[in-house]
Amino acid sequence: MSFGQPETYDDSARPAGRRTRPRALAAAACVVLGLGLIGGAATGSWLTGDSAAEAGSPGAFAAAGGMWHSVPVDRLFPPTVNGEGAGPGGADRTWTRIGVAPDGGCADAFDPLLRKALAPAGCLRLLRATYTDATRSHVTTVGLLFTKADAAAMTSLKNRFRREGLDRRTDLMPRSYAPKNTLAAGFGDAQRASWTVSVLTDAPVVVFAVSGFADGRTVATPQPAADATGSGATTAPAQAGLGHEAQGLADRVERSLRKRVAPATESPS
Structure with missing residues (x-):
C-alpha cells in the first residue's frame, strides 16, 4: 500500500x-x-520638465515640435494668463494679451549674438505675443522658438547656455514685440528691463520672455530674471518686479505647452 x-x-x-x-x-x-x-x-x-524622462519620450518630443501649426494661438498664448504666486513675495499676477505677432522667422527677434548662439538649433517657426499686467504698468513679450534640432542637439545647446551663462548676458537678449496702437507701442530695445531664455531638452523649443515699463522709459542696465527675482536684488527691474513678469509669464506659457502635448502622446488604456 x-x-x-x-x-x-x-x-x-x-x-x-x-x-x-x-x-x-x-x-x-x-x-x-x-x-x-x-x-x-x-x-x-514631461509635464514638470524632469530630465529623467527626456531621452525616453520621442513621441512627446515630435508632438511638441508640430504644435506651432496644430494648436490654435489662443491656446499657446491665451488672452488671459493667471500667475498664482508669480509676483514678488508670492503675490498673484494676471496678464492680458494685447497683441500677437505674425508667425515667421527669427531674423529680427533676437539680438545678433543671441541669434548666432541659437543658430545651431535652426529656426523652424517663431511665435510671439505681448501682454500687460493688471495695473497696465508693465509689458512683456513671450515667445516660442520652434527649432529644427533633435533631442541631442537641444541638450547640447542647453548645456552650452548653462556652461557659458549665455542666458544672463545683456548682449544676448530676445527682442520685444511692440504692436502698434497698443500700450506696448513704445516697447523697443532700449526699454527692455529683464528677460529669460530657456532651452528645452524634451521638446525642440526655446521659451523666452522680455519685460519693460509700459510708459516707454529706457532702462540703462537690464537684469536677467534669474537675478532680478533673487532675494535682496535692488536694481530698478528687480524693485519693479519686472524679473517676475518675464519669468512668471514664460513659465506659464511653457507649462501650457507641456499640457497641450501630453494628451496627444497618451496610449489607449
Whole structure:
C-alpha cells in the first residue's frame, strides 16, 4: 500500500501546495502596477520638465515640435494668463494679451549674438505675443522658438547656455514685440528691463520672455530674471518686479505647452 505525499503547511496554517496561484496572480499584479507607475512617471516628468524622462519620450518630443501649426494661438498664448504666486513675495499676477505677432522667422527677434548662439538649433517657426499686467504698468513679450534640432542637439545647446551663462548676458537678449496702437507701442530695445531664455531638452523649443515699463522709459542696465527675482536684488527691474513678469509669464506659457502635448502622446488604456 502506498500513500500520497502529505500536505505541508506554512506558518499561517495554509497548505503550501495551494499558494501557487495566489502568488502568481500577485506577481502579475505587481508587474502591471509597476508598468503603470513607470508610464505615469514618464508623463508626469514631461509635464514638470524632469530630465529623467527626456531621452525616453520621442513621441512627446515630435508632438511638441508640430504644435506651432496644430494648436490654435489662443491656446499657446491665451488672452488671459493667471500667475498664482508669480509676483514678488508670492503675490498673484494676471496678464492680458494685447497683441500677437505674425508667425515667421527669427531674423529680427533676437539680438545678433543671441541669434548666432541659437543658430545651431535652426529656426523652424517663431511665435510671439505681448501682454500687460493688471495695473497696465508693465509689458512683456513671450515667445516660442520652434527649432529644427533633435533631442541631442537641444541638450547640447542647453548645456552650452548653462556652461557659458549665455542666458544672463545683456548682449544676448530676445527682442520685444511692440504692436502698434497698443500700450506696448513704445516697447523697443532700449526699454527692455529683464528677460529669460530657456532651452528645452524634451521638446525642440526655446521659451523666452522680455519685460519693460509700459510708459516707454529706457532702462540703462537690464537684469536677467534669474537675478532680478533673487532675494535682496535692488536694481530698478528687480524693485519693479519686472524679473517676475518675464519669468512668471514664460513659465506659464511653457507649462501650457507641456499640457497641450501630453494628451496627444497618451496610449489607449
